[in-house]
Amino acid sequence: MSTANLFRLILLASIWGGSFLFMRIAAPVLGPAVLIEYRVVFAALFLAAIALLMKKPLDWKRHWKHYVILGFFNSALPFLLFAWSARTLSASVLAVLNATAPMWGALIGAVWQRQMVSARVLLGIVLGTAGVALLVGFDHVSSREGAGLAIAAALFASFNYGIASTYARAAPAVEPFANAHGSMWTAALLVLPSLLFFPAPGEPTAGIMAAAVALGVLCSGVAYLLYYGLIRDVGATSALTVTFISPLFGILWGALFLQEVVGWYTVAGAAIVIAGTALVTGYRPNFGARAKPA
Template sequence: MSTANLLRLVLLAAIWGGSFLFMRIAAPVLGPAVLIEYRLVFAALFLATIGFFMRKPLQVREHWKHYLILGFFNSALPFLLFAYAAKTLSASVLSVLNATAPIWGAVIGAVWQRQMVSARVMLGLVLGTAGVALLVGFDHVSSREGAGIAIAAALFAAFNYGIASTYAKSAKSVEPFANAHGSMWAAALLVTPSLAVFPQTGEASMGIMAAALALGVLCSGVAYLLYYRLIRDVGPTSALTVTFLNPLFGILWGTLFLHEIVGWYTVLGAAIVITGTALVTGYKPKLPWASKAETA
């Protein structure tokens, strides 16, 4: 991996890790539905602008069903669930729970293909479960009112990412940028009815709206552009590394800006979840000096 792509990878992890910071700031004021509607519309408008200048058509008539399915499982529902959980849970806990998405994806893929789960995947699943149990069992946020429902919502959000990844592998091939752009508009449409269920709960300040804007433009629009650039340059396996880096930045931003307490259970729980994810996905990091030796 080149230095430029390594920097893109770290930047992407920092951005996606920051999404939990912004949700934690804005969700208690705007409510989950209003915040996510802002996020999706801001992201869609940003990608529409980029698509206009890059001359990348959406081909809505041909792919509208695909955009709706992908938008629902990859954006609308998980974004809403994470925003709901952000009213109670810390950014650190949210980022670690999000890291279970590849584990769910592997399990759903095995069930989808009617294949037995391997011993490695089973060990990864057990470790992931143990890491989550350790984190939420010792973290003080688990004692807050409604924490149980919030934790379940965050895990179900990660589960939906697993559904989305499984669907995307079997779905009709669509150009990556169109996938991101089209699914944002579809998700914005799908989230609209929830505005009646989860109305805005407070008065939005400039800071709250700035968080919503950053969540849409930076954490969705710019992040997708970086992600698909990495997939193009280094392949999906190497781009998957961002999954392991996200919790590190989620914990870092939560500590720096929200003064969240990071205990030994946070670090150990995150490490166990990441290890479980690596086992489930079969990810094996390639060391720079090893690749040089192979080409020598």
């Protein structure tokens, strides 16, 4: 992997790790529904501008059902669940719980295909479960009121990412950028009804709105462009490295900007979850290999 691509990979990991920081800042004031509606609308508008510049129209008539399914399981529902959990949990805990998504994907894929998981995948799932248990068992946020439900909601959010990845493998072949663009618009429509049940509990300040804009434009719009660009240039396997790096940035940003406590259990739990994720995905880094032409 070239220096430029390595920089893009680290930048992407830092952006996705930062999404939990922005949710932790804005969710208590805007509430989960308002925050996520802002997120997906800002992301959709940003991607629409890029699509206009790149002359990439969406084939709504042909793929609208695909965009609805992807928008629900890969954006609307998990975003809402993470934002709801962010009112209680720390950014570092959210970032580590998010890293369990590949494990859920492996389990869902095995059930869907009616196949037994391999010993390696099973070991990865056991490690991931142990890492989560260590993290939430020792972290002081677990003692907060409603923490149990918040942890369950965050894990269910990751479970939905697993559903989305399983669906995507059998879904119609659609250009990755179109998937991101179309799913953001359908997510914006799907999140709308939740505004009736979760109005904003407070008045947003300029800083809160800046966090909401950053969550949409930076953590969804720009992040998608970086991610799919990496897949094109270095291949999906190397791009997958972001899964292992982003929790580290989630922990770092929480400690730097929110003064979250990083204990031995945070580092150990994150390391075990990342190791489990690597086993489940069968990841083997090969940065020296040249990417195949797109």
